[in-house]
Amino acid sequence: MDKDLTTEQKILEAARKIFLAKGLDGARMQDIADEAGINKAMLHYYFRSKDKLFQQIFAEVAGHFLPKIMAIFESEKTLFEKIETFCHEYISQVVQTPYVPIFILNEINRHPEEFLKKLFRNQMPPVQKMVKQLEKENEQGIIKKVEPLQLLLNVLSLCIFPFVAKPMIQIITGMDGTGFNEMMEQRKREVSTLIINSIKK
Amino acid sequence: MDKDLTTEQKILEAARKIFLAKGLDGARMQDIADEAGINKAMLHYYFRSKDKLFQQIFAEVAGHFLPKIMAIFESEKTLFEKIETFCHEYISQVVQTPYVPIFILNEINRHPEEFLKKLFRNQMPPVQKMVKQLEKENEQGIIKKVEPLQLLLNVLSLCIFPFVAKPMIQIITGMDGTGFNEMMEQRKREVSTLIINSIKK
DNA sequence: GTCTATATTCCGATAGAC
DNA sequence: GTCTATCGGAATATAGAC
Numbered sequence: 096m097d098k099d100l101t102t103e104q105k106i107l108e109a110a111r112k113i114f115l116a117k118g119l120d121g122a123r124m125q126d127i128a129d130e131a132g133i134n135k136a137m138l139h140y141y142f143r144s145k146d147k148l149f150q151q152i153f154a155e156v157a158g159h160f161l162p163k164i165m166a167i168f169e170s171e172k173t174l175f176e177k178i179e180t181f182c183h184e185y186i187s188q189v190v191q192t193p194y195v196p197i198f199i200l201n202e203i204n205r206h207p208e209e210f211l212k213k214l215f216r217n218q219m220p221p222v223q224k225m226v227k228q229l230e231k232e233n234e235q236g237i238i239k240k241v242e243p244l245q246l247l248l249n250v251l252s253l254c255i256f257p258f259v260a261k262p263m264i265q266i267i268t269g270m271d272g273t274g275f276n277e278m279m280e281q282r283k284r285e286v287s288t289l290i291i292n293s294i295k296k
Numbered sequence: 297m298d299k300d301l302t303t304e305q306k307i308l309e310a311a312r313k314i315f316l317a318k319g320l321d322g323a324r325m326q327d328i329a330d331e332a333g334i335n336k337a338m339l340h341y342y343f344r345s346k347d348k349l350f351q352q353i354f355a356e357v358a359g360h361f362l363p364k365i366m367a368i369f370e371s372e373k374t375l376f377e378k379i380e381t382f383c384h385e386y387i388s389q390v391v392q393t394p395y396v397p398i399f400i401l402n403e404i405n406r407h408p409e410e411f412l413k414k415l416f417r418n419q420m421p422p423v424q425k426m427v428k429q430l431e432k433e434n435e436q437g438i439i440k441k442v443e444p445l446q447l448l449l450n451v452l453s454l455c456i457f458p459f460v461a462k463p464m465i466q467i468i469t470g471m472d473g474t475g476f477n478e479m480m481e482q483r484k485r486e487v488s489t490l491i492i493n494s495i496k497k
Numbered sequence: 498g499t500c501t502a503t504a505t506t507c508c509g510a511t512a513g514a515c
Numbered sequence: 516g517t518c519t520a521t522c523g524g525a526a527t528a529t530a531g532a533c
Contacts, residue, residue, distance in 0.1 A: 102498075120321035121406055124527065134500055139528060194405070201402045203463045204395070205322055215467045244469065244479065245486045252457035257449055259460055262404045266416045268445065278445065285446045289494050303516080325509060335518055340510060 103141055105131045110138075110152050115194045118201060119149050157199050157214060163188070164251070169224070174232055175291050178250060182287040185254050186279055197259045238294045246294065253286040304342055306332045311339075311353050316395045319402060320350050358400055358415060364389070365452070370425070375433055376492050379451060383488040386455050387480055398460045439495045447495065454487040 100108070109131035113122045124145055128135040142148040167181045189195060203211055225243055232238045257264065257279060265275060301309070310332035314323045325346055329336040343349040368382045390396060404412055426444055433439045458465065458480060466476060 118319075118321065118402075118406065120319065123525090125525095135527090136501085136529080137499065140498075143528090145527065197402060197405055200460055200464065201319075201398060203467075204398055205318060207463050207467075212467055215464070242482070242486070245483065248458055248465075248483070249454060249486075249490065251461070252453045253450060256453035256457040256460070259401055259457070260452070262408050263401065263416070264449075266404075266408075266413055281443070282446065282449070285443070285450075289450065289490075292494060293490050324507090336509090337511080337519085338517065341516075344510095346509065 102131075102133060102137060105133065106138060106141055106148075107152070107155075110148055111156065114149060114152050115156070115192075115198050118198070119206070122149075153199075153202060154214065156195060160195055160199065161215070167225075167247075167250070174228055174238065174294075178290050179287040181250065182254055182290075183283045186283050186286075189255075189258050190276055190279055193258050193261055195258075196255050200259065236296055239296055241294050246290075249293075250286075250290055253282075253289065257282065303332075303334060303338060306334065307339060307342055307349075308353070308356075311349050312357070315350060315353050316357070316393075316399050319399070320407070323350075354400075354403060355415065357396060361396055361400065362416070368426075368448075368451070375429055375439065375495075379491050380488040382451065383455055383491075384484045387484050387487075390456075390459050391477055391480055394459050394462055396459075397456050401460065437497055440497055442495050447491075450494075451487075451491055454483075454490065458483065 106127070110127045113127045113130055116122075117126070122145075124135055124138055127148075128138055131137075138145075138148065142151065163185065167177060170177060172180070222243065225247070229238070229241060229243055229246075233240050261275060264270065265272075268274075270278070307328070311328050314328045314331055317323075318327070323346075325336055325339050328349075329339055332338075339346075339349065343352065364386065368378060371378060373381070423444065426448070430439070430442060430444055430447075434441050462476060465471065466473075469475075471479070
């Protein structure tokens with residue numbers, strides 16, 4: 096389980112798992128210590144407090160995922176290619192770590208403090224670039240006239256929401272984890288064709 | 297503030313507000329007592345324990361919202377009418393209580409215990425009825441052939457996700473609450489036309 | 498650096514007077 | 516029914532030996 100990681104690495108790995116599963120308020124330092132296979136006192140030796148440890152984990156998790164979203168409209172591809180790429184890559188990745196989206200969204204809801212705002216302001220999506228591309232491809236007659244924010248919300252909603260609602264979906268449909276993943280695999284094409292057809296002229 | 301409600305009503309009102317804002321793990325009995333303007337001991341006098349109080353609140357909140365969702369495909373209208381009605385009514389309602397969706401989804405994630413499953417099994421959506429309507433309208437040449445679960449997920453994702461991500465959206469775009477509500481007003485048409493165009497033949 | 502033991506704070510729950 | 520005071524346990528955090 097622990098291989099030959101340093102103690103600090105073991106703590107971070109355990110803390111990520113526990114915080115993702117239980118959230119800041121629900122997680123116990125004892126849970127993290129047990130998961131890491133070490134003593135509770137070590138957590139404070141390395142990270143001083145529960146809050147400090149959490150902030151590091153949150154910064155890592157959010158700092159890894161938000162850029163993926165922000166980069167949707169960064170590259171130099173056509174809009175259609177960007178949308179298709181995003182849907183496939185995002186779903187492929189989050190299938191591996193399905194609790195990340197609700198973890199991030201929930202913690203933002205519960206603790207909308209300053210450090211959160213800073214985290215986001217440093218990663219403002221290139222909205223202007225996206226707007227320009229929309230205008231350009233509209234003039235070229237490739238796509239319809241669309242509201243940028245609504246389009247962005249459509250893509251994010253369709254890709255992310257199923258993960259946020261995963262337990263509810265499984266309860267209602269009776270699916271197991273594998274069934275859910277297969278459904279999400281199918282969903283890559285579903286979402287990208289839905290979006291593209293909605294803006295294609 | 298408290299008007300002439302009974303003590304029990306004051307407690308329930310306060311508990312709903314605090315639990316919605318902080319979740320089960322983050323809420324304190326003291327917070328609820330303060331919000332209700334009464335003493336902490338009264339909470340136990342009326343509801344015995346924090347857990348009992350929470351379960352009552354959760355059952356009320358979920359019991360009020362889930363049937364709305366389940367009823368999407370209950371009525372006798374055409375599919376197009378159902379979708380349009382749902383988008384408008386759901387968004388109108390949740391604008392009034394924007395934290396309900398993430399509250400429900402988060403608690404299901406954190407505590408997928410038996411009482412949750414029961415709550416849902418009592419409210420199984422009429423999937424079969426929906427499937428039949430899809431087949432029928434498909435044969436009549438009104439709509440394309442579609443995957444029922446994917447269609448359902450599309451509608452729910454597009455309507456619900458923006459509320460789940462509301463704080464993040466506001467931070468990123470710089471919107472205030474009013475701006476968000478205006479955007480959601482616009483979104484009623486955005487979502488229903490997007491969905492309907494995707495299945496219309 | 499790692500552990501055991503302990504301090505300290507916080508919080509859910511109860512006892513008991515009114 | 517409502518309050519004050521307090522208990523008892525749990526959780527974060529620290530002290531100190533090794």
